[in-house]
Amino acid sequence: MADYKYVIDVQDLHTTFKTDKGDVHAVNGVNFRLEPGKTLGIVGESGSGKSVTSYSIMQILANNGRISGGKVLYKGEDITKWDAKKMAGFRGKCCSIIFQDPMTSLNPVFTIGYQLEEAVLLHTNRNRKEAKERAIEMLTLVGVNEPEKRVDQYPHELSGGMRQRVMIAMALACEPDILIADEPTTALDVTIQAQILELMQDLQKKLGMAIIIVTHDLGVIASMCDEIIVMYGGRVCERGTADDIFYAPAHEYTKGLLRSIPTTENNGQRLVPIGGTPINLLNMPKGCAFCPRCDAAMKICLTEVPEELQVGENHRAACWMNVKKMYEEANA
């Protein structure tokens, strides 16, 4: 295998869905790459393309969806060219995904143990007995109590937090290099959410996998990501470290988002919402996707899509305001 620096390298990814009303371009040229053992956070609202991006990596898109452009390099190899059989080996073994709702993503008619063993039997040459041992070992690792008893239980016998632990155990059973967590804690209560996030960080230290965490909750990613990507309308608005994004946002959408959430500081003050309604992907603006809701929108925003521009060491944003600022500074 070729030398690689990045475990996953997404280059100019486009994903399109065919619908009766026309093609929906859910992802429009997304780039990011991730070093082994690092954590990437993808934030955005519904319809921003954050989940579709992760489904595209796994190639588990709905039937009417397809990757219409770009590359996804896994350890230097373009997996968008792989056939179905090769991809089946990729999922679970190289890259795993956990979903938002642990109830609907576990099969209700099979025991926890059966579902855990399935992944192990498929990807390794262990036999049934060894697979069961591995299942119990994984359940212990994710902090499920009485794992010997749990393997014979069905998903409905477990609480939401326990189910999400089982999902994580299943995802990590074959020691993948990448774990994609698509809104892993949205369906859970805050105290359980804290447990699950802590568990994911712990396991990352122990097993060293890279994590892509997809969420709409800015609070979740503030503490645990090496890099954060903010998405809107299928494009990356801004990328940088948590400190860059939270303390020096350089895209009007990120700024608006941070103003609109209640925090301990702005308590008692009026929130400043982002006006308008979320984007309709069937009717995308010609220029910047955010410009219909942007207070600072200029003429150029309506017609030209902004390029990503370096605004800090590892901090890039795609907003014409930065170009304007640079131009003004140069002429001052």
Add this chain to the structure above:
Amino acid sequence: MSSEYLVEVSHLKQYFPVRSGFKTIPLKAVDDVSFNIKPGETLGLVGESGCGKTTVGRTLLRLYKPTSGSIKFEGEEVTEKNIHALRKEMQMVFQDPYSSLNPRMTVEDIIGEPLDVHKLYSNRAERHEKVISLMETVGLNAEHATRYAHEFSGGQRQRIGIARALAVDPKFIVCDEPVSALDVSIQAQVVNMFEDLQAERGMAYLFIAHDLLVVQHISDRIAVMYLGHMMELAESDELMNNPKHPYTQSLLSAVPIPDPETARNSKRIILEGDVPSPLRMPSGCPFRTRCKYATEQCAMAMPELTDRGEGHMVACWNR
């Protein structure tokens, strides 16, 4: 009016019968909860799923008949009041803006229905006028009155639900997770609207939510529930800055703070295990199975909610 409170709830119990094998056992969704709401005040109600917060809201509106205890609205017992008259005074905004609107009705009919029920107009023209003015109040385009609910986005649907609640000009609205289903950028629009409407019309809210930051923002006082019991009740800032009950403390520490600096420095109190099943409730204080301060006394009896100064009420033996 005889009392300074709009809503007075004392020792409210709401049990649901659950069949377990041959026996029917009570599920104690709400167990001995007392609180008051002043006119024009917002009381936030927080807790994890299954703690009974939604049941409290629904029981107040008499969507359920309480097992025991008393709910007084303007000094009158709710269960003795005519339900028709009661619902003109109190209304509800539901969590899910998708399932709480009838897909076969136009927006005009959805908002107009409470007006029909309470006969608040003399002719069609007046009804139409009232609906339009309500739509404008909540920031909806009046031209959309003939549309159906599915033609609107989540935030707009929630506005329709709010306009419907406002139609009878109530004094009290139960808001059951009204912003949970909305996107972050839309959440702020709706939260602001709740605040503006309260300033204009002087309504009281019972604001039920699990997002503590939103609740803190909108509430004057906050009540924390756990497994059907009220654990702590205090002024909003006091509760957030100086939580006394161990459950409130861990709940607050678990809230993900959207600020990297604070998040890095804060120490989370991670609670062990899950919330016990309400059918197999621990004896005494329900939180004792997950509480690090638990003593023998906690297993014996549930502590009373007592005032620890300036209306800061806590139900704990040890704190």
